[in-house]
Amino acid sequence: MTGIRDKVGQNRSRLPHVSRRSFLVGATAAGGLALAWSVWPRSYDPNLTAAEGEHVFNAFLKIGDDGHIAAIVPQCEMGQGVTTLLPQIMADELGADWRTIAVESAPISPLYTNTLLVDEDSGAFMPRSLVPDFVADVRSWVRREWAVRHAVMLTANSSSVRMFEGPCRAAAAQARALLMMEAARRWDADWQQCDTQDGFVILGKKKLRFAEVAAGAAKLDPPPEPVYRAPAADPLYGKELTRLDLPAKVDGSANYAGDIRLPDMVFAAIRQGPLGATRLKSIDRRAGMKSPGLLHIVEHERWLATVARNWWAANRALDRFAPVFETDGPPVSTTRIDTALKAALKADGYRIRQKGDVGAAMEARKKISAHYAVAPALHAPIETRTATAATDRGHVRVWVATQAPAQCRDAIARATGLAPSDVTLFPMMAGGSFDACLDHSVAVQAAIIALQIKRPVQLAWSRAEEIMRDIPRAPARAKMTATLDAAGGIDALIARIAAPSTNHEFRARLFDGTPADVAQREAAGTPDAVAVEGALSTYDIRHFAVNHCPADIGLPTGRWRGNADSYTAFFTECFIDEMAARSGSDALSYRVAMLGESPQLARCLLTATSLGGWEGGVAGTAQGLACHSMRGSHIALMATARPSERGLQVQQLVAVVDAGRLVNPAVARQQVEGGLIFGLAAATGATTDYGGGIAAARKLGQLGLPRLSQSPEIIVEFVDSDRDPGGLGEIGVPVVAPAVANAIAAATGRRIRRLPLSTRPL
């Protein structure tokens, strides 16, 4: 988006001259690019637009003459509450009245780069040429420079608060300083003696509203370093404030991409055929053109779109055109996926992590092994992929939910031949996503259709299309092998994990616009550290190793709420439970004995079992445990579950979470509850078989997603903590399947080693 430059930063002289190189080094030293707000090069001025009577303070804040405070949120709201959390942090530091806070989506700008994510997950979020596989020591400034230049504003990996708490707080401190400086100027006082509270600058008995000083304050030069507010007696940070987006979400007024209405707008439906290298071969034009209400068709090399005055008429027309597709190469199928995973697991693969000397430790010892298998996991958000597009003299405007707006804009530009500056993106709230909005196909398709038919169009995928063309979380298989010491404890452990090289293909799709089937083929066989993330990551085992065995499964795969941790935690936590049972130990004490280096996780486990009434894990109790750490957070879960005549009954989930400091405990609780239910869905369903390149499931009801009646009693407790916030979006997901599997093993003596949970043999 080409934003309109505001007056902030137009005064070039006040920015110190810094070379690009010293800027980057300086930024790294400051611990985050956005923190170094006082040394932004000219090209990175905020590109916010200000309404009349509104004043831009920096990239994160505008304040109006009426006293409203517009907090700029550079992340996609997909239910995680980020449009409340980041404003809450800023309001707290500003000393604002919460009732004056408004929220705006950020425009595309390098200022909002998610450098934390790029640092943490460079394997996934960097082009391959810059990060050789396995090379963890690539200098961070190279990564950051690349990420900043490409405005990598990703929403992913539970990173919103972890990344943006610092920049939001610094931005608020800067704005607060300016407000105090302007008030002090009027009072002829020292600004450092002033304070702020409830939307006022105060000095003794003197008070001025932010509203009254905003215009003057925005013109002043900020202090060179942020000056932070002393902790308030009644801070907004940590309060269970009501989410700002809730009123609009209870009366139907919250707008998603499919709720945009434009003059002369029409509605499009699409069919894309089987997965793989698929081309549109033919359509029954004679039958199709007779479809009632049909206005236009758009034939693309890879898909057919129909356009009508309402979406249903457009979608019905697709059937009459009966498009025929042609796919090169062997079709994707469940059999092929399984065969590829099994074959990959036979090889040693690539060693991703290790400690000690697992080979020597295991030599000539009795090894105990178990195999596990996990099916692909669909996102299945309730909102199907939807985008609205309108063209106007060589420009295209697109309304879509995206977790990577700059890459979405670039993908549209690439596909339409327009310059990125001729593409304007309006970031919308997502109706779920769960990382599905890292794929931009629908935005690109909507733009192509709008350009071709020359009128505004809204494209929504049907549910069948959504299931068939979803890029799921990878399936995986594992062989876990251990040797036990005399007391039954694990002294050496190898996790061999067969999975596709998801993150290489994801990266090629996201940054290079590579078609999914091409990206899948090109990535096949390459080692991918992110594909085995979370395996054996918490336990203190003297000798261990984690191998990735890359599998060429033919099915494109992508990111998903919980990512690889959602299967690696299943492998680890089930296997640990099996070893505990084998050695006749209590699954709790067996784990705690290995958590010497993870005291926070041990504490979660002890609290969860105490809350849930752990009965020692003996046969017949129907109780199961699992614990996991990811994204700076820790969770322990105790599940009570047993099979019944009506299927699996998960009766209770007791979770204890240490996620550090909580910005808003109510939103944190929502995230953990939601993560647990998302994990439960993946434990029991949320998948499909494939045959002939097509998903077997076509309807939402075929995915086995839990409903209210299958929702267990859920208890969530947080550990009080002052440490920096950990991620909350995903932490609930990975523990559910292993805890439930372990509960079933306790209840029945039968060990299930397959996800979704099924006694079908491996």
Place this chain on the structure above:
Amino acid sequence: MTRFSVNDRPVEYRMDPETPLLWALRDASNLTGTKYGCGTGDCGACTVDIDGEAICSCLVTIAECEGRFVTTIEALSRDRSHPVQQAWVAEQVPQCGFCQSGMIMAAAALLRKNSNPSDAEIDAAMTNICRCGTYPRIRTAIRRAGRVMRGEERIAAAPPPGIRPADAARAVPALRTPHGD
């Protein structure tokens, strides 16, 4: 014939009579609060009230609606004052919010008939799918809305839409009207 009442207004849709009500509401009437999630009656995101019953609008044609009274989320109340809407905010139910119009319409229809439903009755009435996992709160919020409907409790959690700037400035000291105090 496709003449019926939508949110207390008489409407005639000049569309194929086989058009599902959902698409008439969304694409002809621009009542976009009612959502498409599956088209097969599985998710309930398109739930509306037809003559007092919670019905998936993707499964009923506009021909079948002839002469009936349809109420959508936009007209459940004019000001978010319905006890279900208030309870939904008070219990912080929504996350992404996409399924919530349907959830709220289903809950409102349930409570209109029975303001004190049992767990089993809630389970039977609330078959909508939510992927964010709002289920535990939905049960709590329905109980709370029931208490409000029975006169045992009052909630003022969700503000009405369209508060005038002058009224806001009177209530919030940090605000002022554009023309000063």
